[in-house]
Amino acid sequence: MTAGPAVAADLSSTLDDDVVLRAVNISKTYGVTRALKGVNFEVRRGKVTVLFGENGAGKSTLMKILSGVESPTGGHLELDGEVVSLGSTTDAVERGISIIHQELNLCPNLNVRDNIFIGRELLKRTGAVDYARERDITQQLMERLEEPIRPSTLVQDLRVGQQQIVEIARALAADARILIMDEPTSALSASEVEVLFKVIRDLTANGVAIVYISHHLEEAIEIADYAVVFRDGDLVATEKAENIDLGWVVRQMVGREADYDFRDEPRNYGDVALSIQGVTVAEPETGRVAVNNVSLDVHAGEIVCVYGLMGAGRTELMEALAGRDEISGGRVLLGTDDLAGRNIAERIALGLGLVPEDRQRDGLIQMMTVGKNLSLPSLLSSVKNQFIVRKTERDNIAREIADVRVKTAGPGALITSLSGGNQQKVVIGKMLLTSPKVLMLDEPTRGIDVGAKGEIFSLLFREASKGLAVLYVTSEVGEAITASHRIIVMSKGRIVQEFDPRTCTRDEIMAASGESDVASAAPGEHAASHSNGALQ
Amino acid sequence: MSTTTTTPAPAGAGPASSTKPSARSLNLNAVLVEGRALIALVIIIAIFAVMSDNYLTAGNLTTITKQVAFNAIVALGMLVVILNGGIDLSVGSTVGLTGAVAGNLFRGLDLPLTEAIMFPKVWVIVLIAVGVGMLVGWLNGLLISRLNLAPFIVTLGMLYVARGLTEVLLNGQNITNELSGEAALGNTGFFETFASRPLGLPISAWVMIIFAILFSILLTRTPFGRWLYATGSNERAAQLSGVPVKRVQTRIYVLAGLCAGVVGVLQVANISSSTADLGQFYELNAIAAVVIGGAALSGGRGTVRGTIIGAFVIGFLANGLVIVGVSPFWQKVITGAVIILAVAVDQIQQMIQKRRVARKAVANAKQANRQSPTPTGANA
Numbered sequence: 001m002t003a004g005p006a007v008a009a010d011l012s013s014t015l016d017d018d019v020v021l022r023a024v025n026i027s028k029t030y031g032v033t034r035a036l037k038g039v040n041f042e043v044r045r046g047k048v049t050v051l052f053g054e055n056g057a058g059k060s061t062l063m064k065i066l067s068g069v070e071s072p073t074g075g076h077l078e079l080d081g082e083v084v085s086l087g088s089t090t091d092a093v094e095r096g097i098s099i100i101h102q103e104l105n106l107c108p109n110l111n112v113r114d115n116i117f118i119g120r121e122l123l124k125r126t127g128a129v130d131y132a133r134e135r136d137i138t139q140q141l142m143e144r145l146e147e148p149i150r151p152s153t154l155v156q157d158l159r160v161g162q163q164q165i166v167e168i169a170r171a172l173a174a175d176a177r178i179l180i181m182d183e184p185t186s187a188l189s190a191s192e193v194e195v196l197f198k199v200i201r202d203l204t205a206n207g208v209a210i211v212y213i214s215h216h217l218e219e220a221i222e223i224a225d226y227a228v229v230f231r232d233g234d235l236v237a238t239e240k241a242e243n244i245d246l247g248w249v250v251r252q253m254v255g256r257e258a259d260y261d262f263r264d265e266p267r268n269y270g271d272v273a274l275s276i277q278g279v280t281v282a283e284p285e286t287g288r289v290a291v292n293n294v295s296l297d298v299h300a301g302e303i304v305c306v307y308g309l310m311g312a313g314r315t316e317l318m319e320a321l322a323g324r325d326e327i328s329g330g331r332v333l334l335g336t337d338d339l340a341g342r343n344i345a346e347r348i349a350l351g352l353g354l355v356p357e358d359r360q361r362d363g364l365i366q367m368m369t370v371g372k373n374l375s376l377p378s379l380l381s382s383v384k385n386q387f388i389v390r391k392t393e394r395d396n397i398a399r400e401i402a403d404v405r406v407k408t409a410g411p412g413a414l415i416t417s418l419s420g421g422n423q424q425k426v427v428i429g430k431m432l433l434t435s436p437k438v439l440m441l442d443e444p445t446r447g448i449d450v451g452a453k454g455e456i457f458s459l460l461f462r463e464a465s466k467g468l469a470v471l472y473v474t475s476e477v478g479e480a481i482t483a484s485h486r487i488i489v490m491s492k493g494r495i496v497q498e499f500d501p502r503t504c505t506r507d508e509i510m511a512a513s514g515e516s517d518v519a520s521a522a523p524g525e526h527a528a529s530h531s532n533g534a535l536q
Numbered sequence: 537m538s539t540t541t542t543t544p545a546p547a548g549a550g551p552a553s554s555t556k557p558s559a560r561s562l563n564l565n566a567v568l569v570e571g572r573a574l575i576a577l578v579i580i581i582a583i584f585a586v587m588s589d590n591y592l593t594a595g596n597l598t599t600i601t602k603q604v605a606f607n608a609i610v611a612l613g614m615l616v617v618i619l620n621g622g623i624d625l626s627v628g629s630t631v632g633l634t635g636a637v638a639g640n641l642f643r644g645l646d647l648p649l650t651e652a653i654m655f656p657k658v659w660v661i662v663l664i665a666v667g668v669g670m671l672v673g674w675l676n677g678l679l680i681s682r683l684n685l686a687p688f689i690v691t692l693g694m695l696y697v698a699r700g701l702t703e704v705l706l707n708g709q710n711i712t713n714e715l716s717g718e719a720a721l722g723n724t725g726f727f728e729t730f731a732s733r734p735l736g737l738p739i740s741a742w743v744m745i746i747f748a749i750l751f752s753i754l755l756t757r758t759p760f761g762r763w764l765y766a767t768g769s770n771e772r773a774a775q776l777s778g779v780p781v782k783r784v785q786t787r788i789y790v791l792a793g794l795c796a797g798v799v800g801v802l803q804v805a806n807i808s809s810s811t812a813d814l815g816q817f818y819e820l821n822a823i824a825a826v827v828i829g830g831a832a833l834s835g836g837r838g839t840v841r842g843t844i845i846g847a848f849v850i851g852f853l854a855n856g857l858v859i860v861g862v863s864p865f866w867q868k869v870i871t872g873a874v875i876i877l878a879v880a881v882d883q884i885q886q887m888i889q890k891r892r893v894a895r896k897a898v899a900n901a902k903q904a905n906r907q908s909p910t911p912t913g914a915n916a
Contacts, residue, residue: 324776345778354776362776367769367836376766377777379759387757430777 026075053230068092098171108156161192260454270300273469280329290316305484322354351437371411421452584856604851613795621835629698631815634800639711639810666797673793677786730805768835
């Protein structure tokens with residue numbers, strides 16, 4: 001792992017003149033979480049630099065710093081060899097650095113021309129907007145990007161792929177020399193990806209530097225000139241594209257993740273605790289079928305992992321089971337109770353709890369203390385004659401803090417003072433306090449460090465051995481294999497395959513999820529060469 | 537493995553051990569936020585006491601307290617709404633409406649289908665009037681929680697509706713003479729009860745004290761109170777924790793209506809008439825009291841104590857300005873400036889607090905760096 005930075009230094013010394021943007025010893029701290037730990041990173045003119053790394057490895061944080069969204073806690077940026085400080089995104093755009101976020105930042109109610117020039121309108125001498133000139137430039141940009149979109153078309157009438165092109169056009173209109181793309185293909189069809197790649201090659205031929213982030217490993221390797229791998233806030237490897245393959249990327253990404261391995265835990269399952277029978281979930285706004293006829297039984301004492309890419313319908317399934325979203329078809333049994341028509345509180349009371357994916361948005365009450373966060377879902381168990389019995393509540397909280405091992409100054413400390421891993425333990429602990437029969441967790445280890453990940457899984461396996469049924473979602477293959485009794489792979493709203501973690505390989509799972517196209521075309525070839533090395 | 541922790545939590549703090557220090561520092565913070573209002577109150581009193589001999593007299597203090605009480609009671613209702621992240625602009629009109637309802641009931645109810653006119657007893661009149669206030673609140677609550685309408689819009693609309701109904705009920709005439717009732721009709725005793733001064737304090741002050749205690753218990757000792765703070769801070773997370781967010785949202789507006797109804801009755805007794813403009817701008821005074829008392833308009837933060845102090849700040853200020861003879865025009869300018877100042881100081885205080893936390897985190901991270909340059913987590 002220490003080899004990484006050394007390699008980076010070698011490359012930089014030989015190719016110095018091509019480096020347009022250099023991040024020197026950048027670190028970033030959020031509260032007590034260290035998202036970046038002194039990273040050195042280079043972006044080269046006319047090249048595509050691809051960033052690999054699992055969720056929470058630090059890629060997005062670095063991109064936020066490069067695009068002026070966040071300021072680094074330590075280190076500095078050099079643009080064309082000069083030290084710069086980017087105070088805002090506008091600042092970054094003015095210096096030629098543009099970012100295209102995964103969630104597109106367009107105003108759907110405005111047309112293409114207005115979106116491209118929003119905030120940087122071209123003015124006539126009178127001070128009025130020069131729509132004619134804006135339209136002409138938009139027209140030229142669309143021709144350059146070979147996308148026949150009329151400047152007057154409303155963005156809401158465009159397909160997602162076309163909207164992405166508009167975002168790129170906007171960056172080009174701002175004379176972007178460095179273009180950062182965060183998961184640009186996640187919403188694109190295969191043909192749209194081809195168009196995008198062609199656009200990227202045109203851009204690099206014109207000297208634009210591209211920074212590219214994707215979970216779709218095969219795709220990313222295809223477009224890469226340089227590969228950079230992040231793990232736990234460190235930049236662990238830099239390599240030229242011709243020297244890498246899928247196996248190398250996976251090995252670098254997961255590194256020493258075998259810190260925990262629960263594959264040998266005893267398996268003594270009880271009865272079916274949660275029975276999902278042909279469940280279909282349609283998104284309320286769009287009517288898109290997010291979960292399509294999914295059936296799955298989870299037994300008491302069993303830990304089932306649902307693996308899949310973003311948008312595979314995993315989160316939608318969990319939220320529908322928890323009672324936040326409507327289930328439009330099928331039925332769900334918790335033990336013998338049908339969950340139809342029951343609200344979230346009733347489902348919690350019956351013994352079904354959800355630890356949501358987005359801890360800050362859905363998991364924590366930020367203005368409350370650790371203790372009050374812990375007791376919230378089970379508060380009614382501390383109530384007598386309409387009043388909260390403080391002693392009961394205090395005892396419950398103290399027991400749970402010890403049980404899930406939250407490192408805190410005490411129950412009276414603010415929840416925001418805890419590290420990500422400890423906040424997550426609180427979110428899990430508060431659901432455990434409701435004495436659930438089934439606990440669902442959506443990306444339970446997202447954005448927390450390796451040590452805390454191991455602790456959270458040992459906690460789950462301990463509870464499972466006492467009879468808790470666990471259903472969790474992950475996008476980390478290594479986690480799926482080392483911390484589950486059974487792996488379910490979802491893709492495009494359906495369950496596509498089931499694996500036994502003791503016998504399956506990394507590539508088999510990735511191929512089933514649609515993550516690596518090449519592997520699915522020729523599974524044997526890749527599985528043999530990479531998965532074993534990666535697991536070591 | 538717990539010994540080589542990289543989490544810079546205060547060292548030595550075992551899981552369930554010493555809860556005292558953090559609890560105390562938290563209280564200190566709360567005291568500072570509320571203390572700001574208290575300090576303002578002391579300064580205001582000191583300034584006016586120096587400027588006028590008539591300020592700190594028993595008579596004037598009683599007058600102030602009576603006025604403060606009306607605002608404070610409405611503000612308590614406003615507090616629960618604001619804690620939830622909502623706003624209720626209709627409470628002033630509701631005060632007027634309940635006052636008009638009470639006044640009308642003293643004139644007697646024309647029973648349909650019969651020739652009889654019913655004269656309800658005073659306690660029935662009070663119950664009906666307060667009930668009307670709660671009904672208005674309940675309507676607000678239903679529209680906001682079930683139809684997901686914006687509180688600002690719904691209660692703005694209700695501000696007009698309730699004021700309009702007040703004017704309809706009064707039909708352009710104040711009700712003054714009928715309010716003492718007639719012994720023959722059995723509806724006497726209104727002023728005797730609601731304009732009395734038990735133990736020398738006006739009845740409105742007593743109601744304020746009782747309401748403050750009840751609301752304080754409600755907010756700190758009941759699940760409803762906890763749910764209120766939780767929903768105000770993060771509604772999505774509260775909902776996923778099983779908090780009945782819609783029910784909470786409906787009930788807070790009922791509480792606001794209840795407070796407005798009580799003030800409506802008390803005010804009618806106080807000014808011995810039902811008038812069409814009764815309660816005008818009460819909503820704004822109430823919001824000001826809540827905000828000066830340290831509550832966040834975005835929800836999740838605020839206390840009964842702070843709100844009461846906030847109401848006293850406004851009351852003492854308004855009265856003082858009158859007593860020292862500041863022109864009514866300038867009174868408004870000064871009151872407005874004090875409100876903005878209170879919120880600005882609050883904001884600055886929070887910014888300083890945040891910066892301090894960030895600095896501490898950085899220092900902690902640096903220290904953790906020194907202790908273990910390559911953090912190896914737990915080996916489970």
